[in-house]
Amino acid sequence: MSRLLRRQGWVAGLFALLVILFIITKLIQPGYGSGDFGSLARAVLPYAFAVAAQTVVVIAGGIDLSVAAMMALTSVTAASMMNGASEEYALFVVPFVLAMGFVLGAVNGILIIVTRVPDIVVTLAMLFVLQGAALLVLDAPGGAVAEWLKGLISGTVPIPGLPDAIDAWLPKALLVLIICLCIIWIPLRRSKLGLSIYAIGSSELAAFRSGVPVARTRIIAYALSGLFAAFGGLALTMSTGIGAPIPGPYLLASVAAVVLGGVALGGGKGGLLGPIVAVFVLRLVRTDLTLLAIDPNVTAIIEGAIMVAVVMFGAFITMRGRQ
Amino acid sequence: MTANPLLDATGVAKNYGAVAALRNASLSVLPGEVHALMGANGAGKSTLVKILTGAIRADAGRILIRGEARDVRSPAAARRAGLLPVYQEPSLIPDLDVLSNLRLTGTPVEPFRAWVRELGIPDLDIRDTARDIPLAVLRVLDLARALAVEPDVLLLDEMTAALPANLAEKVLEVVRRQGDSGRAVIFISHRFVEISALCDRATVLRDGETVGVVDIVPGVEEKIVELMLGARIVKTHVAARGASRNAATGRPRLGVRNLRVGTKLNDVSFDLADGEVAGVVALEGQGQDELFSALAGSIRPSGGTIEVDGQPVKFSHPIDAIRAGLAYVPGDRAEALAMQRSVRENIALPFSAALRNWGPINMRQERARVVSAIERLQIDTRAQGEVQRLSGGNQQKVTIARWIAADARTILCFDPTRGIDVGTKQEIYKLLRELAGHGKSVLFYTSELEEVQRVCDRVIVIFGGRVVDIFPVEETDEPALMRAAYGLPRGAKADVGILADPTANISDSTTPVAAP
Amino acid sequence: MADRPLIPLIILLVILVVILQVLRPGIVNERWIANTIKFAIPLAILAGCQTMTMLTGGIDLSVGTVATMSAFIMATQVVNQDPAVAFLLAMMPAVLIGLVNGIGVGVFRVHPLIMTLGTSLIGTGCLQVYQRTVIASGAKIPDFLAWLGTGVTYGFPNALLLFVPLAALIVFTLSRTGFGRLLYAVGDSERATRLSGVQYWQVITALYVISSVLAGVTGLLYIGLIKAPSLSLAEPLVLPSVAAAVIGGTSIFGGRGGYTGTIIGALILTVLTTLLTILQMPEGARRILFGLIVLFVTAAYLRIVEER
Amino acid sequence: EGKYTIGISNTVQGNGWREEMVCAMKAQALASGEVTKLNIAHRNTDAAGQLEDIRNLISAKVNAIVVNPADPAGIKAGLEEATKAGIVVVAVDQAVTEPSAYIISNNQEQYAYLGAKWLFQQMGGKGEVFYMRGAAGASADSDRDKGFKKALAEFPDVKVAQEVFTGWQQDQAKQQMLSFLATGTPINGIWTSGIDNVIVDALVESQAPLVPIVGADNAGFVGQLSSVKDLVGAAVTNPGSIGGAGVTLALQILDGKKPAQQTVLVEPQLWENATEEGKAKLKAAADPSLSPEWPVSISIPDWTTYTKEQIVACKGPGE
Numbered sequence A: 001m002s003r004l005l006r007r008q009g010w011v012a013g014l015f016a017l018l019v020i021l022f023i024i025t026k027l028i029q030p031g032y033g034s035g036d037f038g039s040l041a042r043a044v045l046p047y048a049f050a051v052a053a054q055t056v057v058v059i060a061g062g063i064d065l066s067v068a069a070m071m072a073l074t075s076v077t078a079a080s081m082m083n084g085a086s087e088e089y090a091l092f093v094v095p096f097v098l099a100m101g102f103v104l105g106a107v108n109g110i111l112i113i114v115t116r117v118p119d120i121v122v123t124l125a126m127l128f129v130l131q132g133a134a135l136l137v138l139d140a141p142g143g144a145v146a147e148w149l150k151g152l153i154s155g156t157v158p159i160p161g162l163p164d165a166i167d168a169w170l171p172k173a174l175l176v177l178i179i180c181l182c183i184i185w186i187p188l189r190r191s192k193l194g195l196s197i198y199a200i201g202s203s204e205l206a207a208f209r210s211g212v213p214v215a216r217t218r219i220i221a222y223a224l225s226g227l228f229a230a231f232g233g234l235a236l237t238m239s240t241g242i243g244a245p246i247p248g249p250y251l252l253a254s255v256a257a258v259v260l261g262g263v264a265l266g267g268g269k270g271g272l273l274g275p276i277v278a279v280f281v282l283r284l285v286r287t288d289l290t291l292l293a294i295d296p297n298v299t300a301i302i303e304g305a306i307m308v309a310v311v312m313f314g315a316f317i318t319m320r321g322r323q
Numbered sequence B: 001m002t003a004n005p006l007l008d009a010t011g012v013a014k015n016y017g018a019v020a021a022l023r024n025a026s027l028s029v030l031p032g033e034v035h036a037l038m039g040a041n042g043a044g045k046s047t048l049v050k051i052l053t054g055a056i057r058a059d060a061g062r063i064l065i066r067g068e069a070r071d072v073r074s075p076a077a078a079r080r081a082g083l084l085p086v087y088q089e090p091s092l093i094p095d096l097d098v099l100s101n102l103r104l105t106g107t108p109v110e111p112f113r114a115w116v117r118e119l120g121i122p123d124l125d126i127r128d129t130a131r132d133i134p135l136a137v138l139r140v141l142d143l144a145r146a147l148a149v150e151p152d153v154l155l156l157d158e159m160t161a162a163l164p165a166n167l168a169e170k171v172l173e174v175v176r177r178q179g180d181s182g183r184a185v186i187f188i189s190h191r192f193v194e195i196s197a198l199c200d201r202a203t204v205l206r207d208g209e210t211v212g213v214v215d216i217v218p219g220v221e222e223k224i225v226e227l228m229l230g231a232r233i234v235k236t237h238v239a240a241r242g243a244s245r246n247a248a249t250g251r252p253r254l255g256v257r258n259l260r261v262g263t264k265l266n267d268v269s270f271d272l273a274d275g276e277v278a279g280v281v282a283l284e285g286q287g288q289d290e291l292f293s294a295l296a297g298s299i300r301p302s303g304g305t306i307e308v309d310g311q312p313v314k315f316s317h318p319i320d321a322i323r324a325g326l327a328y329v330p331g332d333r334a335e336a337l338a339m340q341r342s343v344r345e346n347i348a349l350p351f352s353a354a355l356r357n358w359g360p361i362n363m364r365q366e367r368a369r370v371v372s373a374i375e376r377l378q379i380d381t382r383a384q385g386e387v388q389r390l391s392g393g394n395q396q397k398v399t400i401a402r403w404i405a406a407d408a409r410t411i412l413c414f415d416p417t418r419g420i421d422v423g424t425k426q427e428i429y430k431l432l433r434e435l436a437g438h439g440k441s442v443l444f445y446t447s448e449l450e451e452v453q454r455v456c457d458r459v460i461v462i463f464g465g466r467v468v469d470i471f472p473v474e475e476t477d478e479p480a481l482m483r484a485a486y487g488l489p490r491g492a493k494a495d496v497g498i499l500a501d502p503t504a505n506i507s508d509s510t511t512p513v514a515a516p
Numbered sequence C: 001m002a003d004r005p006l007i008p009l010i011i012l013l014v015i016l017v018v019i020l021q022v023l024r025p026g027i028v029n030e031r032w033i034a035n036t037i038k039f040a041i042p043l044a045i046l047a048g049c050q051t052m053t054m055l056t057g058g059i060d061l062s063v064g065t066v067a068t069m070s071a072f073i074m075a076t077q078v079v080n081q082d083p084a085v086a087f088l089l090a091m092m093p094a095v096l097i098g099l100v101n102g103i104g105v106g107v108f109r110v111h112p113l114i115m116t117l118g119t120s121l122i123g124t125g126c127l128q129v130y131q132r133t134v135i136a137s138g139a140k141i142p143d144f145l146a147w148l149g150t151g152v153t154y155g156f157p158n159a160l161l162l163f164v165p166l167a168a169l170i171v172f173t174l175s176r177t178g179f180g181r182l183l184y185a186v187g188d189s190e191r192a193t194r195l196s197g198v199q200y201w202q203v204i205t206a207l208y209v210i211s212s213v214l215a216g217v218t219g220l221l222y223i224g225l226i227k228a229p230s231l232s233l234a235e236p237l238v239l240p241s242v243a244a245a246v247i248g249g250t251s252i253f254g255g256r257g258g259y260t261g262t263i264i265g266a267l268i269l270t271v272l273t274t275l276l277t278i279l280q281m282p283e284g285a286r287r288i289l290f291g292l293i294v295l296f297v298t299a300a301y302l303r304i305v306e307e308r
Numbered sequence D: 001e002g003k004y005t006i007g008i009s010n011t012v013q014g015n016g017w018r019e020e021m022v023c024a025m026k027a028q029a030l031a032s033g034e035v036t037k038l039n040i041a042h043r044n045t046d047a048a049g050q051l052e053d054i055r056n057l058i059s060a061k062v063n064a065i066v067v068n069p070a071d072p073a074g075i076k077a078g079l080e081e082a083t084k085a086g087i088v089v090v091a092v093d094q095a096v097t098e099p100s101a102y103i104i105s106n107n108q109e110q111y112a113y114l115g116a117k118w119l120f121q122q123m124g125g126k127g128e129v130f131y132m133r134g135a136a137g138a139s140a141d142s143d144r145d146k147g148f149k150k151a152l153a154e155f156p157d158v159k160v161a162q163e164v165f166t167g168w169q170q171d172q173a174k175q176q177m178l179s180f181l182a183t184g185t186p187i188n189g190i191w192t193s194g195i196d197n198v199i200v201d202a203l204v205e206s207q208a209p210l211v212p213i214v215g216a217d218n219a220g221f222v223g224q225l226s227s228v229k230d231l232v233g234a235a236v237t238n239p240g241s242i243g244g245a246g247v248t249l250a251l252q253i254l255d256g257k258k259p260a261q262q263t264v265l266v267e268p269q270l271w272e273n274a275t276e277e278g279k280a281k282l283k284a285a286a287d288p289s290l291s292p293e294w295p296v297s298i299s300i301p302d303w304t305t306y307t308k309e310q311i312v313a314c315k316g317p318g319e
């Protein structure tokens, strides 16, 4: 128990912070209800996938600067493929776009291995390439999305046996998020591959000596990052109904949430839960500031300051750890 | 033991750039045998283990496993071939718990647990994260993990070095039984007690080459020492010390009192006088790295004091040490040099360090100082545009020239002749003596014992993080230094029996030795 | 040594100009040259920031925000303030952001890329909030800045009056001052400099402040050129500034490079942009090309360094 | 003694037109006396960001939301949720596709058609035009594109030399103009989506030939049309004060006075400097006291009630 607390202490603290924020929200806006929580869940969705994408590579000891660009590219690809197409066609588009994210992510990893250029430079270069590709797919926001996909993240699902009062607090967007992340993350976490990802992030040398295929594992970590980013791109298209070629603020947000979520930028440590809770925290801060009618640019300052402070704090901790 | 060898390696070579870690190593291990692999620090033992277990690739050589040529390309392949190593450094993934580490390597959990108990750790929680486990226990876990898969050949690289006596004993027991059950163990250790208690035969490496295979019989230790040291054993003093020996007069230039650094350095005290070269003698990892780093201001001591000219000083950055006149020349030249910069910039680097010197450089003055240092050390400047194009020896000279140019009063030289040719070595010896002649003081660690006699006035022997002896250089010869370095009392001359004496402080349980 | 790639770079520049002249005969005239130089100058100064930070193995992505802030603050403050006061106010955020960057990178050891992205996020937020407060007072471009930014005298852009001394100063700093030496040495091997007594945080903090101040000056020059204060004025110059430094032969890993190459790099990019516009290359393709160039050049330099 | 809270969402910041729009909203809210508080989400963002802003405004339980949409399709779901939550939704300046929302805007298709047609006539019905659009994805931009294309179809000999999105940002537009000039491509006219005075500056500063140019009724451009030598051009009206009208419309609906149609269009006018009559109009409209990026039409008859001082002061209720 004590070990669980020690290990999950950071996440527990974040949860507590989230609860406090919810209480504050309720105080500012006594009418804050299940519908508003649904809005929060939908706002969280693309950020959560972005941060999942970042988390995998950071755990593997890397960083991915192309997350937001990957989301933009997958988003415009999905939106332009579905434009004017039938509802059923989307059944093909979704796996196609996910596979595309996976493959392009793997390209990131392969380039890092083959060129031996540091990950930060490779993914920066890929940021431009993916952005450019997104602009070639759609030079302006547009496209369309199948209705059933939109429906997938709006409203709630009636869960038999659950009273409506509880059910109302389970927005579909949240369920989609949980299902998509769990389907990939839980088996991964339990598999040898998952262990290998932690292992190369923790100590590449020890991992190699333990028989971990380091290069292959690194490529797969980037591929998974691409896959999560593709989920994020799809989530964007599902919530807006269009694809936008200019990347949103997801790169910085993902780094901020990763660090805030207790994943060390050095690799090997942390999980997915912390960063996801961190995303909820950051989004709820924005909601609260809007409820208080504070200039949204102040929110940008606060988000930036949280990020810089947390990254500095994280760097400070790593520095102390190294000494 | 006429069986075919389980493992047979011949002609193994490995180069790291200019450094030849292995030149021509061979090793043949029979079933049921515990085979010692011996050699001085840097002889290539670990490198050979890494090659045999696929952790690095050899440049040349042939490896037969059960008589078949095998190309072991990765640790996983070695494992499949039945070769399991316990490397000199712990190999568990620091951020994973023990159980996950087992899963990662496909190690069966129950046998592992059994071995851990057997090895004297009854209460291991396999949910503990490796990072939180003490080093000694980690070493045991590494071993248990290897044993759990019942390897044909177990390779143990300084397995017992970090263990307290009780755990070491268990390990020796277990290893012995491995041999008895028909498997083979390759056992690396600097402790002769362990070798004679445990091993059947020993292969001795010197400078990357196999120089002998001996059966372990009483009295063989002297022979092994001989093999390990080679021709050097008979060297006598050559040092031409003309300088004044005023170590006893006046305040010492540098005083070290009860210095402690973490667990690596315990209670070290000594003095260094102006005009003196003091040699530090120690096996690898006895705390000398920490001592030099602390004196250089690179790490902060956890206790004790450092005095310069009688004044206590506290260093929080190398600049503090430099201001106090202590200049550090690290053993690894890559650590000291900006490889892509010119010889001149590297030598002049300390000039610009202080804020007030950030402005325009007086090029003429700088040039004069740099040129004079270059001439003094006779640095070959044909490729001076980038230090990385210099030969190793010349690079080493640049690291020293910097402090000659800066006119440092005390130079802390850590193994400055590593990988350097004989001629250059002579120049460096001469230079150090000259410095002493000009009243400078030098603290000099070398991994080549012979140099101590050539250069030093006094010898400071460190073992297990403590100063075990200090004596004038005249009172010693190389075998005596060797013994001293191994923590054996002086005076116990060539009495081989003592090498096997289990009561000697070699296995003192408080001694954390030979960490990587 | 830093200028080794200079000759091939100049050749590349000349080739690009020749292609341009072939595609659009007569385009290369005195006016075109003056305009091209005028545009290359702000880019070249920002690329100077990247050159210096990259020499230490860093990067400064906040230069765009800093330049924009100083430009915007200048244009809005000069309406009610003495130009000298407005100038000081305009340079304040530059110093501040540089200081925060320097401390984050030098003391806390945050990766420069993340650090400078973070501060630029905060800076942009602050600027937007500030913009809200000065909406009523309007903006004005001081005549002097307009003269400097857009003016041409005897065929030479007036901006050269600022740029030539500035560039000379940067080149001199890099090659003939203790600080310049330290930038190279720190980027080459931080450990080595530490052992020589260099305090990393001092060098890095000074560096990022200098970089930020240069960015602030660029902002003032650029507002004189564009004459339209906006919230994202210099943002489009940031990534090209990195590219200009990389193309000019400065290694993103530190320790290698120089400013003269960067200047040619900036000219090359300016001419290349013109060329791509003439070729009607779509924006998307341009970005792809840009990314590939950065990756290719970095990988190539890595090979060259390894070969030694 | 107001009774309503109104939420505002806008996604282009730092553009003079949009700033005037927000000031008009504030001034009108104040002048109406019916508004206790404005909750203004005014920042640079995209459809996804605007969606988040709108949903947060819904959570803030505002009575009405006045929105200048980043992308009609992109925020449809949010507007629908607002209506479902009983919030009055008014889109200003640009159309939205959500049927429950009310729209009050300039007739954007007509705006572009008027200007483009005049421009092509000035060009003598032939030649190359530099087409400087607004923000990609915005409906005002796509509506204007329709109007532009309609005019283009009437002049088969007019060709588009190059098409760029300015994002409705002054500095971007100027940079695009300058880099286009650097290519030496000959052009005969320039159509801008309301980012105009900086384009004239760019031509003058680069000593490039002044070709006919169409912009909006922004104070700076209107002034240039009367003062810059040899400049031929036209300003098409596009009042930023439409924001104030949007607030008025929202208040009317809240007070139970729904308009007959969902969409209210303001018809644009064209003021050119090629004829004496046009010059007189320009002179009458000019207002050098305004910021050059602010449209001179700072009020809309029947829709706004604030004074010039009020809109220039840019203060809303409670400020």
Ligand SMILES: Nc1ncnc2c1ncn2[C@@H]1O[C@H](COP(=O)(O)OP(=O)(O)OP(=O)(O)O)[C@@H](O)[C@H]1O
Pocket (backbone or CB within 6 Å): B016, B019, B020, B021, B022, B039, B040, B041, B042, B043, B044, B045, B046, B047, B048, B088, B284
């Ligand atoms: N990665 C490396 N790069 C450069 N040189 C190396 C490397 N690894 C080992 N060496 C060099 O190769 C030589 C042999 O090293 P090795 O570690 O095999 O010695 P050892 O016999 O195990 O010594 P010890 O008893 O100190 O453990 C040494 O000179 C060492 O400095």
Ligand SMILES: Nc1ncnc2c1ncn2[C@@H]1O[C@H](COP(=O)(O)OP(=O)(O)OP(=O)(O)O)[C@@H](O)[C@H]1O
Pocket (backbone or CB within 6 Å): B018, B380, B382, B383, B389, B390, B391, B392, B393, B394, B419, B420, B421
């Ligand atoms: N890439 C290079 N460019 C220019 N000169 C070089 C280059 N590499 C080596 N040299 C010069 O050639 C000479 C021989 O260098 P080399 O490294 O072969 O010496 P070495 O025999 O290995 O000496 P050491 O034992 O000191 O390492 C040196 O003077 C060196 O400065």
Ligand SMILES: O[C@@H]1[C@@H](O)[C@H](O)OC[C@H]1O
Pocket (backbone or CB within 6 Å): D012, D015, D017, D018, D093, D094, D134, D140, D168, D193, D194, D195, D216, D238
């Ligand atoms: O004309 C433009 C307006 O209609 C648009 O929506 O915002 C910016 C303006 O310049």
Ligand SMILES: [Mg+2]
Pocket (backbone or CB within 6 Å): B045, B046, B047, B088, B157
């Ligand atoms: Mg070893």
Ligand SMILES: [Mg+2]
Pocket (backbone or CB within 6 Å): B018, B391, B392, B393
């Ligand atoms: Mg050599």
